[in-house]
Amino acid sequence: MKPILTTTTGSYPIINEPLSTNWQVSVQLAVEAQIEAGIDLLVDGQVRSDIAGLFAPVLGQNKSNGKANDTEVLPHQIKVKITPQAVDSRALIEDYKYAQEVARSKGRTDPSDLKAHITGPVFLAESCRITQDAPYRLPKTLTGDYDVDPDLVYDIADALTSVVREYRAAGAKYIQIDEPSLAYSSKEKMEVTLEALARLVRVDPQATWILHTCGNIQHQFSDLIEKTPPALKVLFIEAAHLREMQNVDEALLSRTQRQIMYGCIPVNTGTLPGTQKLQRELAETVNRLGPKNVFGVSPYCGLRLSTPDHAQQTMHLLTEAARVLG
Numbered sequence: 001m002k003p004i005l006t007t008t009t010g011s012y013p014i015i016n017e018p019l020s021t022n023w024q025v026s027v028q029l030a031v032e033a034q035i036e037a038g039i040d041l042l043v044d045g046q047v048r049s050d051i052a053g054l055f056a057p058v059l060g061q062n063k064s065n066g067k068a069n070d071t072e073v074l075p076h077q078i079k080v081k082i083t084p085q086a087v088d089s090r091a092l093i094e095d096y097k098y099a100q101e102v103a104r105s106k107g108r109t110d111p112s113d114l115k116a117h118i119t120g121p122v123f124l125a126e127s128c129r130i131t132q133d134a135p136y137r138l139p140k141t142l143t144g145d146y147d148v149d150p151d152l153v154y155d156i157a158d159a160l161t162s163v164v165r166e167y168r169a170a171g172a173k174y175i176q177i178d179e180p181s182l183a184y185s186s187k188e189k190m191e192v193t194l195e196a197l198a199r200l201v202r203v204d205p206q207a208t209w210i211l212h213t214c215g216n217i218q219h220q221f222s223d224l225i226e227k228t229p230p231a232l233k234v235l236f237i238e239a240a241h242l243r244e245m246q247n248v249d250e251a252l253l254s255r256t257q258r259q260i261m262y263g264c265i266p267v268n269t270g271t272l273p274g275t276q277k278l279q280r281e282l283a284e285t286v287n288r289l290g291p292k293n294v295f296g297v298s299p300y301c302g303l304r305l306s307t308p309d310h311a312q313q314t315m316h317l318l319t320e321a322a323r324v325l326g
Contacts, residue, residue: 004286004294004325005040006318009212009236009263010117010178011302012045013311023047027095031102033308037315041174041296042114044099048091050304051178052076052127055119059128059159060086077129078136082155089163097170111171115210118163120179121156121196122148122189150192157196161203168204176210177232182224183215190223198229205231210261212236214301218245225256234295238263239281250290259295264321265314267301272313278321286325297322 012030030045046054056076060083100111125148130138137149167175177200185193201209209232217224217237224235237260242248253259262285264278273281286294297318303311 003291004322005296006315006322007039007041007115007261007296007298008034008043008315009298009300009302010043010046010051010115010176011304012043012047013303013306013308014047015308023095024098027098028102029308031099032106033312034315035103035106035108037312038319039315040113042099042103042108043117044095044114046117046302046304047095051117051119051302052124054092055124055160056128058087058089058092058163059124059156060088076127077131078134078152079131080133081135082152082159084159084162087159087162089166092163093166093170096167096172100171112173114172115174115176116167116170116172118160118167118175118177118200120177120181120193121153121160121200122181122185122193123179124156125149125152126181148189148192150195153192153196154199157199160200164200164203164207168207172207174208174210176212178212180214182213182217182220185220190220194223194227197232201229201231205229207231208233210234210236210295212261214238216241216244221245221248225252225258230257233257234259234261236261236263236298238300239285240266242285249288250293253289253293259293260289261295262297263300264297265299265318267299267303267314268305270310272317275317275320278317279324282321283324291325294325297325 015026015029026047027044030047031042034042048054096114096116100114103113130136136152139147164175177197179193182193211232213236218241235258239262264282265272282297299314299318303314306314
């Protein structure tokens with residue numbers, strides 16, 4: 001692969017309903033669209049659900065239609081202790097392997113061209129509804145900074161290690177952890193998050209681990225770069241926030257042996273930046289961080305809420321702008 005890769009953060013627009021009966025068609029369309037756009041590091045499109053809905057059922061818990069409060073519905077409930085033995089990742093691995101088949105049929109024969117995804121343990125803990133009978137502490141609030149039970153987070157992380165092993169057995173070299181909760185982490189929750197990330201990464205330090213976050217992680221970045229395992233090599237930063245993080249430069253990344261996945265195209269805005277403007281921005285960023293410290297470029301977030309046409313335009317813009325990087 002090229003020194004600086006183009007990729008997406010994971011999700012692709014929903015094309016077919018109901019997905020329970022034609023998920024292969026959706027995976028195929030997602031992979032073919034990426035290949036047509038010239039994306040280097042492919043994804044299976046996460047076509048079955050959002051990142052919480054994909055992984056909450058994997059934990060062996062039950063689905064609920066109950067409302068958590070007046071404004072939010074948490075569709076999955078935790079009733080019993082989460083264990084690795086209860087994990088059912090068949091759907092995830094089926095999608096991943098089928099995406100590999102589609103990629104091979106289009107001439108992409110290296111199985112490591114396909115990135116695997118794990119939803120972060122803290123975000124999953126916040127996205128599930130804990131019942132009164134569950135062996136975990138109930139959250140004090142469902143808004144703002146969630147008071148998640150560390151035991152729940154650690155049990156989720158330990159359970160997800162089996163998914164990591166299955167992805168690796170299927171040929172995954174790149175594994176991305178999606179942990180949106182980092183942007184609003186308190187000091188206490190940050191410590192829990194760091195431990196949960198470590199439990200996942202140490203399953204296989206030989207994989208190339210990528211941490212995708214949403215929003216402004218300026219205040220959390222020091223902990224991420226200094227306290228996470230060295231194997232968690234690639235950290236995601238959105239362009240709008242990297243501009244404010246003047247301490248993130250070539251010297252820091254070289255000293256800590258980390259790389260940046262640079263989120264350079266906003267999503268769900270209905271508009272796209274011009275190619276030349278984006279090329280200038282990419283060139284300036286690579287010059288600031290150093291070419292060897294930039295792992296890849298990507299849209300800010302998933303394309304799930306975009307239209308297929310807009311998603312395709314976004315990916316074409318990404319690959320066209322990235323040509324300036326060589």
